[in-house]
Amino acid sequence: MITDSLPAFALGLEPTEDTVMERKPRKKDEDFFSHGLMVTIVWQGIMVGILTLISYAYGESINHETGMTMAFVTLSAAQLFHSFNVKSHASVFSKQIFNNKYLWGSALVGAALQILIINVPFLANIFKLVPLNMTCTLIALGLAFSTIIIVEIYKWIERTIRK
Numbered sequence: 001m002i003t004d005s006l007p008a009f010a011l012g013l014e015p016t017e018d019t020v021m022e023r024k025p026r027k028k029d030e031d032f033f034s035h036g037l038m039v040t041i042v043w044q045g046i047m048v049g050i051l052t053l054i055s056y057a058y059g060e061s062i063n064h065e066t067g068m069t070m071a072f073v074t075l076s077a078a079q080l081f082h083s084f085n086v087k088s089h090a091s092v093f094s095k096q097i098f099n100n101k102y103l104w105g106s107a108l109v110g111a112a113l114q115i116l117i118i119n120v121p122f123l124a125n126i127f128k129l130v131p132l133n134m135t136c137t138l139i140a141l142g143l144a145f146s147t148i149i150i151v152e153i154y155k156w157i158e159r160t161i162r163k
Helices: 005-012 037-060 064-085 101-119 121-127 134-162
Strands: none
Touching (some): 037 064, 037 134, 064 101, 064 134, 101 121
């Protein structure tokens, strides 16, 4: 609920890309997952899963609650960051990153909810989470942010091959 709902609605309000009319239309009998979309979904899901497991393993070396909290932060933040990856075939660092105020709002609300769940004792107890020290927070967020770096490298390779 924290990471998927609001960004999904916001992505539905994404303005159309300028180059959309330059693309060939899909054939009427063509599957939605054609052109490698299923492969992309699978590898990016595995990527987020591996990053979350790395975060958990680091935190688990401290104690179980820290491991669980780091995994929660990494998974939640990775999905918020990743919503910017999937908004366009263009680079996240293009001028189009600022064209969807709803996506930015959903990311801010998601981040605020994440902070509340970890730091408000009543909520933290429900989710069995603990506040993280700065090192653990930076590691969890760094792993989450690496989804942008990894997908940007993939997009760059994809654009280079298409030329």
